[in-house]
Amino acid sequence: MAEQTLTLKNLRIAARARQMARLRESLTVVFASKTAIVGLVMVLLWVLVAVFAPLVTKFGPLEQDYLMINQGPSGAHILGTDHMGRDVWSRIAFGARTILTLGPLSVMVAFVVGITLGLPSGYYGGWIDETVMRILDAIMAFPTILLYMIIISAVGASPFNVVVAIAIGGAPGIARLVRALAMDIRTREYVAAAKLRGDKDIQIMLREILPNCRGPLIVDFLLRIGYAAFYIGTLGFLGLGLPPPTPDWGGMVQEGHSRMFANVWPVLSATLSIVTLVIGLNLFADGLREETMRYQ
């Protein structure tokens, strides 16, 4: 046992070293699973495309060229053009921006709402739990896609409303998950110890319970981004997504599906984009879950 006295500075260095060690440890968890790596690579590719969209495309996503409509792939247009002569690859690349901002954003909002409802519900139990859960049950009784359609057709299609709709649709599930975790964790002795320290309920919920929910919540977060991407696509396909000129994968399928047999490229590229992104997110989440479970 090294019995040296550490100065405050040394202390901070030691703390940082611990943090680095923890980070390294979580990275080894990711890299231990082949599934997670494959998923991560798929997702990262799309993130890169979205971030560098102007650099990886030659045309703007809204640039129309009526001399070049419904073209197949060529040197200039690697995925061809759509019925308005727009470059399909550009629209895919910029569409990735849309989906990769709206998806995580809406899930984050859903998490804030879900945690706010689920944490006290699980921690207190009793009538608080009953009330919150019955209300959430009522929301969950609607088929998700129907719920989205109702919300969007009521408030109109816009990026903001899509986020709101997906947050409302996702919050009950998250609340249930958080509630179940909180119900388990509140019986742990460290929660009793916090009470014996005189901690207030809100402190116990945020400091003792929530941090220990993070494993399952991270996995759920990733899975839900996948679902969100999927639903944004579906809403776009139903014409309830983003208003038309916006590059949006779901909208591309919608616009292109009537001409699918004449020009398959817009539909095919958009569908494959959705599929690869969603599968990537799912693989990443699954790999992470398996690996963290084995880790325990």
Place this chain on the structure above:
Amino acid sequence: MTEQEQPILSVKNLAVTYKTRKRDVNAVRDVTFDIYAGENVGLVGESGCGKSTAAYSIVGFLGRNGRVSNGEILFRGENLANRPESDLRKLRGADISMVYQEPMSALNPTMLIKDQLAESLIVHQNMDKKAAYEKSLESLKSVYMPDPEGVMDRYPHQLSGGQQQRVLIAMALLNNPSLLIMDEPTTALDVTVEAAVLDLIAELKERYNTATLYITHNLGVVARVSDRLAVMYAGEIVELASTKDLYAKPLHPYTMGLMRCLPDVDAPKGTRTLHPIDGRVPSPDNLPEGCIFSPRCEFARENCFTEHPKLDEVVPGHQARCFYAKEWLEKGVRWDDRMEEPERVCPERPAETDEIMLTIKDARVYYPVPFKTVRGLFGLEKRKYVRAVDDVSFTIKRGRTLGVVGESGCGKSTIAKAIVGLEALHDGKIDFLETDISSPINKRGSQTIRDLQMVFQDPNGVLNPSYSIGDQIALSLRRFNTVPRDQEYDEVVRLLRAVKLGENYYHRLPRQLSGGEKQRVGIARAIASNPAAVICDEPVSALDVSVQAAVLNLLLEIQKQQNTTMILISHDLSSVRFFSDDVAVMYLGRLCEIGPCESIYSSPSHPYTAALLAAVPRPDPTLEQTGVRLHGRVPSAVNPPSGCRFNTRCPFKIGEICEKEEPPRQDMGGGHLIYCHLPPQELNKL
């Protein structure tokens, strides 16, 4: 047992390897032992010593990543190692049976007892259903199951833990197995039930002449049932001898160490010190060089750290894996020699005062039973309650330790929670330092909260896995403003040192600590506020014996230094005797007996206390271990028996008065109170 006979089971140089993510790990190495017919061989060791792995390899339950990598398992001359599943399946249940630790999870909750019992007969002996039922009933009778016919038609959850274990033993004996493997069969049971099951196991051995492999961590238990013992440490057998020889003159330092750290139920407080074994059992993927016990061995010499000793026969029938075993034998080094050392933790204590610290008066803690009918929901039915604590009163003086003992469900933990304010009182009053603290914690003043802290049971649940050790202790300091902010770090380090952990533990996460270390951090956190009283709820029951001793010593030391008043809640009567000045015995929410430790342990007076004490397994095979045995199960706390709560199981029941009237409080003098209808002179005779 005659030596010429073929052994039923002969394990030779067994090694078991587990495949892990990093590499292959040898969990068990070079294990050799024989079991003859009618013999009970005990496999003893702390957790992680490979005793269960060794036993499970016999029946091939090693999981997907485990395999026998070396050696032979000869069962009646046939090698079982790495045999295909189909061969083993025929053996299991018929020739080799197992009894598991958790009776509740070993029985199928959806099947009637009779069907579960009959199943193995139908499968292995092609019996028809009727004959199988008859045989099953017979086997239940042979394990002295009360009301065997009734039990046949019940589901597992309708039986008590002791009854379930009897069913499992009956099931294991159904096909007259030649080998019976028992994996900690009494660990999950209460001490009075354990005593009855041990009686049964000892009797069945005589009756059926079965060879038994008995796995346990409890040296008291094997002293009663086993003929020979194999002590395992970190995957190797370190000592193998007949039970009598092993207890009389252990030759391996680990065995000596294990015996030194057992609290003795017959030794009063202050007369014994416990000697913990320093360090911890090495993990099998990081074994020390040389003798595996050398880093923890107090007798280790130079070559112990470089050479690996063999299991040698020191005297006929007594093998030990130690270079110097002969020397210990010749010099007569005994395991209790070092107990006379001057370094004593307990005897001198600050002068006692008469100041009363805590007064509990007529305390009741009730849990409402959820309504199951519509009428109930509308308030038309009388509310039912689980009476966890029902009318309990006692006082504790400053600086004393009260041990609260009783079997599970007696309300001992609930009363502890009520005192610290985690459970609300239904009725009654608690005074602490002349302040009324009958209200739950969120209504208590911060001074009260600071003065009344708790040490918890489960080392794995006691620390928040998300924060470092130091931060968790610092949080308590900050909350109570114990020290100014800039001295916080030094104070945490001081506390860590006080619980014998170093500064380098500050930034560790709970999962990097062993169970004993976590429990120490829990203690450090409890004493961070300098409390006047600490309530310890089963602080050592989840720990290995060698670690238990260290934690108990630590608690005693803290008490000595700070003159802390303590309440020790425990089911283990030995550690209570080691630790406490006064004892309270509880049964089904009521107090049976309370008084100074000495007058209760030396002459137990309440029939229940007498039964509890008689049931404690003593680590001495020469003692005749009999006495009062309890039968039946603990009644429900929703609808407790009228009169004396203990009347349904009391072996000294005097008649109707026990069922009708509350037992009177009888003062036996010196603060010794007994709640019983028996007249004092009768009580003294018990």
